[in-house]
Amino acid sequence: MQEFDYIIVGQGIAGSVLAYQLLKADKRVIVLNDESLPTSSAVAGGIFNPVTGKNLDKTWLADTLFPFSREFYLTLEKETHTRFYYETNLFRPYANEQQRRHFLQLTDEYDLSKYIQLVKPNQYQSIENSLGGLFTTLAGWVDVPLMLSALKKLFVQKAVYQAEKFDYPALVLTNEQVSYKTFSAPKIIFCDGYYAMQNPYFNWLPFNPAKGETLIATMTDYSIKEIVNQGAWIIPLGNQQYRFGSTYSWNQLDWLPTQESRENITGKIDKFLKIPYQVIDQQAGIRPTTKDRRPFLGNHPAYGNVYSFNGLGTKGVSLAPYFAQEMLYFLESKKDLPTESNIRRFYSLYSLQDKV
Ligand SMILES: Cc1cc2nc3c(=O)[nH]c(=O)nc-3n(C[C@H](O)[C@H](O)[C@H](O)COP(=O)(O)OP(=O)(O)OC[C@H]3O[C@@H](n4cnc5c(N)ncnc54)[C@H](O)[C@@H]3O)c2cc1C
The missing domain is CATH 3.50.50.60 (FAD/NAD(P)-binding domain)
Structure with a gap:
């Protein structure tokens, strides 16, 4: 033994x-x-994001979890001599005037100044952002x-x-x-x-397991360093590769990618991405979510x-x-x-x- x-x-x-x-x-x-x-x-997309959802909710224990995990991942990177932790703002372009007003009202009502910065219209060429948007700061992603x-x-x-x-x-x-x-x-x-x-x-x-899918795509003319999120997200992985995600499904709990999910993600991406891309991979997983x-x-x-x-x-x-x-x-x-x-x-x- x-x-x-x-x-x-x-x-x-x-x-x-x-x-x-x-x-x-x-x-x-x-x-x-x-x-x-x-x-x-x-x-996993590996995103960490302290403010999420339609109502800009601060995520559970964000003030405790985020400084702790930052320290943890930076130490682990040093010990393993591997770069996998990326701090970057998460950009949420306003989808329409109603959402713009809603988000501005929320940022006034709650003190989210630590986590939110307003972004002026038309800062980026390759995505629709004519109304401007928000940065969630203290966000980023881990190459899991x-x-x-x-x-x-x-x-x-x-x-x-x-x-x-x-x-x-x-x-x-x-x-x-x-x-x-x-x-x-x-x-x-x-x-x-x-x-x-x-x-x-x-x-x-x-x-309460939730199946989810992501796509890997390539783009040649996209230079946005931030994660962009408007119904679906784009993470810049490097080498002109990007992860698009993600879906949620509580039925059909298997590990197989589906055409339906692919269309679900690209449909949302197409609403704000203005340049061509090519999907080169699709992956499915089941999140261990709880009731x-x-x-x-x-x-x-x-x-x-x-x-x-x-x-x-x-x-x-x-x-x-x-x-x-x-x-x-x-x-x-x-x-x-x-x-x-x-x-x-x-x-x-x-x-x-x-x-x-
Ligand atoms: C599409 C998608 C996108 C996601 N995006 C994000 C994101 O942006 N940010 C984020 O924080 N999270 C994200 N998640 C969630 C994240 O993936 C999970 O929170 C996390 O990976 C759960 O890790 P885990 O170790 O509990 O489970 P798993 O990663 O599933 O690992 C379970 C492990 O147990 C092993 N195992 C199981 N049974 C046995 C056995 N009998 N014998 C030996 N080994 C066994 C498996 O081989 C595996 O290694 C996403 C998930 C999905 C599906």
Whole structure:
């Protein structure tokens, strides 16, 4: 048996960020990850944006999460010698006069000055912006696939990673220890994203998974450095490549790209993009979104050494660093998890019938 402090299942954003923080705290970790599975992290736009939606709502815990994740990603970039964190304004051109008035009223009513700057009309040639728009500042994007491959490399170097499909029936639990094949540890943490719905330990949690798709396009005459968002977004990836996204669907939960989603995204993009583009790729993923839009963190109600770090939903990039730290404090210092993200709020849904 190889002894560890933690067995972690999954190497998406959740498992990677948590494993990294546990390693930084000098814990012995083994990450088991099924590389044959499609994942949400592989297709994520990676956008972080403190003010979102039709009503310019400040996102949950923005003042706490954004400074924390900034520090986290900048440190991780240095350690992995990889550039994947991009701070850039997010430009929202006004779609029409009504929206312009609505947004201006909101910026007057709420103090969003830290996060919003007004942009004059016609600053850009390649998109429709004749009414002007808003910059969301303190926004940006993370190249998630690149970050995860840098972290995998780090885990492999430290010999804490194994490509492995976790076989749930092979998990053996006692009060003190969990063992899985040749691995043993006091605790196991499932970071299996949408696949948790088939995980016998956590399939009772109220997920509300949302399929989403993005496109990769090329453009030769587009020079906007900011993320542009008006119903659909454009992220400049570099090398004249751009990610367009994204869709939301709560039906047909599979990992396959569809013509319908492609048309949905290009239809929205065509409304404001004035120059030609060519779509070269299309990707689909399933977000581990939850019914109450809050993460699923904590320990199993019946098996105290089995944990969940999941439910990052549409905001894995901004939620993962801070909540991985909360999870670390919970695991190592017995500090309670924030109530809103603690799966204890759903213990009543777990019944004896759910017993593994
Ligand atoms: C189209 C789209 C756009 C998005 N855009 C953004 C965005 O702009 N900003 C943002 O913050 N978020 C975005 N998201 C959401 C983001 O992708 C998720 O919040 C995040 O990726 C969830 O990470 P995760 O690690 O929980 O899940 P996943 O990335 O799905 O990872 C789960 C991991 O568990 C592993 N696994 C599962 N079962 C097993 C098993 N039995 N054995 C071994 N390994 C297993 C899988 O192989 C995988 O590595 C987007 C998502 C989609 C689909």
